[in-house]
Amino acid sequence: MIWLEGKEQIDSVKAMMREMTEPITAILVGAGDRGADTYGEYALQHPDLIKFIAIAEPQKKRREKFVNKHQIPARNVFESWEPLLDKEKIADVAIITTQDKMHYEPTKRALKLGYDVLLEKPMSTTLEECKSLADISDEEDRILQICHVQRYAPFYSSIKSLIDSGKIGKVVNISLRENISSFHYAHSFIRGHWHNRENSSPMILAKSCHDMDILYWLVNQKALKISSFGSQKFFGRENMPEGAPDFCLRGCPIEDSCLYNSKRIYLDIIPLLHIGAKSSRGMERFIIKTVLKFPQLANLPMFKRVKNFTEWPVSTITNDFTREGILKALSETNYGKCVYKIDDHNVVDHQVVNIEFEDKTTTSFTMHGFSDEEGRTIRIDGTKGTIIGEHLASGDRVVHIDHLTDRRSNVWKSGRLVGHGGGDDGLMKAFLENIESESKQNVLTNARAALESHLMAFAADIARLENRVVELEEMR
Ligand SMILES: NC(=O)c1ccc[n+]([C@@H]2O[C@H](COP(=O)([O-])OP(=O)(O)OC[C@H]3O[C@@H](n4cnc5c(N)ncnc54)[C@H](O)[C@@H]3O)[C@@H](O)[C@H]2O)c1
Numbered sequence: 494m495i496w497l498e499g500k501e502q503i504d505s506v507k508a509m510m511r512e513m514t515e516p517i518t519a520i521l522v523g524a525g526d527r528g529a530d531t532y533g534e535y536a537l538q539h540p541d542l543i544k545f546i547a548i549a550e551p552q553k554k555r556r557e558k559f560v561n562k563h564q565i566p567a568r569n570v571f572e573s574w575e576p577l578l579d580k581e582k583i584a585d586v587a588i589i590t591t592q593d594k595m596h597y598e599p600t601k602r603a604l605k606l607g608y609d610v611l612l613e614k615p616m617s618t619t620l621e622e623c624k625s626l627a628d629i630s631d632e633e634d635r636i637l638q639i640c641h642v643q644r645y646a647p648f649y650s651s652i653k654s655l656i657d658s659g660k661i662g663k664v665v666n667i668s669l670r671e672n673i674s675s676f677h678y679a680h681s682f683i684r685g686h687w688h689n690r691e692n693s694s695p696m697i698l699a700k701s702c703h704d705m706d707i708l709y710w711l712v713n714q715k716a717l718k719i720s721s722f723g724s725q726k727f728f729g730r731e732n733m734p735e736g737a738p739d740f741c742l743r744g745c746p747i748e749d750s751c752l753y754n755s756k757r758i759y760l761d762i763i764p765l766l767h768i769g770a771k772s773s774r775g776m777e778r779f780i781i782k783t784v785l786k787f788p789q790l791a792n793l794p795m796f797k798r799v800k801n802f803t804e805w806p807v808s809t810i811t812n813d814f815t816r817e818g819i820l821k822a823l824s825e826t827n828y829g830k831c832v833y834k835i836d837d838h839n840v841v842d843h844q845v846v847n848i849e850f851e852d853k854t855t856t857s858f859t860m861h862g863f864s865d866e867e868g869r870t871i872r873i874d875g876t877k878g879t880i881i882g883e884h885l886a887s888g889d890r891v892v893h894i895d896h897l898t899d900r901r902s903n904v905w906k907s908g909r910l911v912g913h914g915g916g917d918d919g920l921m922k923a924f925l926e927n928i929e930s931e932s933k934q935n936v937l938t939n940a941r942a943a944l945e946s947h948l949m950a951f952a953a954d955i956a957r958l959e960n961r962v963v964e965l966e967e968m969r
Contacts, residue, residue, distance in 0.1 A: 532611070548571065555812065594692070608635065610637050631941075642913040652873070662875040674862075714851045720961075725838070728842060730836075762807070766799070771909075869885075891906070952965055
């Protein structure tokens with residue numbers, strides 16, 4: 494009881510302190526999946542920490558939804574980033590979540606206005622622009638934090654702490670796999686924003702700059718040499734089923750057996766149900782398994798959320814979540830098209846990258862878009878121990894094996910964590926703490942650090958395209 498009273502007092506002091514400190518104010522450039530649904534939602538859940546006070550977003554529905562949810566005053570609502578950043582600085586920070594090719598200009602302008610910036614990855618789609626942003630943030634003495642969310646996920650931070658503790662000795666080799674599930678690859682990299690490298694960025698930059706960053710962070714050395722192979726092996730007209738129409742909904746002869754059937758992905762959300770069926774939460778697992786077995790039960794009120802699913806990836810394809818709205822998107826946009834007939838799809842569907850670091854550590858990385866379950870797996874061999882990790886959509890596991898005693902111990906274990914395995918929340922928390930403490934030193938994924946992962950990604954792309962080993966020094 495005494496403890497409870499003490500705890501109540503501490504809680505009320507904390508609440509008073511929160512009331513006394515104003516939340517950090519933010520402007521948002523781009524209210525899409527990341528801007529509105531990730532960082533916007535974080536602000537709504539933590540009103541004492543951050544408040545959006547201005548927005549630039551060209552899509553009317555997205556803009557209005559954000560304005561209503563965050564109560565943005567009319568004078569601070571813009572259809573594009575330019576007029577917002579033509580004004581004097583009006584908030585503490587800028588959060589920039591436009592598409593890959595639209596990162597450079599608004600970030601440069603925001604830094605020059607004196608904003609500290611949280612910028613989505615990739616920093617930019619050319620190495621010159623990435624370098625330039627790191628330089629500008631130094632010149633302006635501003636925080637430029639890049640959304641390499643993986644570093645903030647407990648899965649990777651537990652691995653990093655274990656390496657730093659010295660328990661596995663010196664790291665000698667790491668092998669990391671990024672297993673992208675078939676439906677996610679189809680959604681983002683065949684039908685979606687990142688299917689064409691000229692309009693967005695190469696796959697190794699768009700998706701795997703996170704993995705380059707993790708390798709750089711864990712090895713704690715700069716990369717020296719890189720080789721890489723990969724291609725688009727499967728998705729093309731040569732593998733198209735006979736008689737396939739342009740859109741799945743127009744009577745495809747293999748609709749019941751096609752993994753990529755748009756109705757299966759966006760209306761029946763079968764791939765998401767498969768992930769949920771492995772959930773560590775008993776009730777969630779029960780509901781989802783029941784719906785998978787008896788789809789007609791999805792109409793019952795207790796299963797409502799399964800039926801009226803409005804989150805990613807459905808949120809990417811439409812703003813109208815009625816059955817009619819989703820069917821319309823599947824009839825008119827790329828998201829309903831046959832995956833074998835999207836002729837400007839030119840990003841790789843599998844790639845391997847080998848890296849030698851300055852201290853002679855070697856790493857191998859594999860990315861592919863044909864996995865059953867979304868997730869990453871990692872094996873780290875050191876001179877005294879081994880770490881084996883699984884970072885999957887259904888949950889995490891990190892095991893440490895000591896070579897001398899052969900003892901295996903669980904380092905980290907968790908059920909499904911939302912938002913990049915907890916990385917999204919961790920990133921926002923760290924960003925706001927950095928702003929509060931006005932400390933550039935503590936920014937884990939600052940622009941300088943992120944520049945290394947981007948360099949590695951650009952080098953891997955060149956190595957693959959030019960079929961040669963790339964020395965990183967030639968690009969620094
Ligand atoms: N950190 C991660 O793990 C992670 C995950 C997914 C995506 N991303 C990155 O986040 C970024 C955004 O991705 P997304 O999925 O949210 O994309 P999105 O297309 O859903 O959002 C981008 C938004 O920017 C808006 N926009 C376009 N032109 C604009 C302008 N002139 N001014 C202001 N806004 C404008 C678009 O209308 C759209 O709403 C991309 O660079 C992507 O690569 C990062």
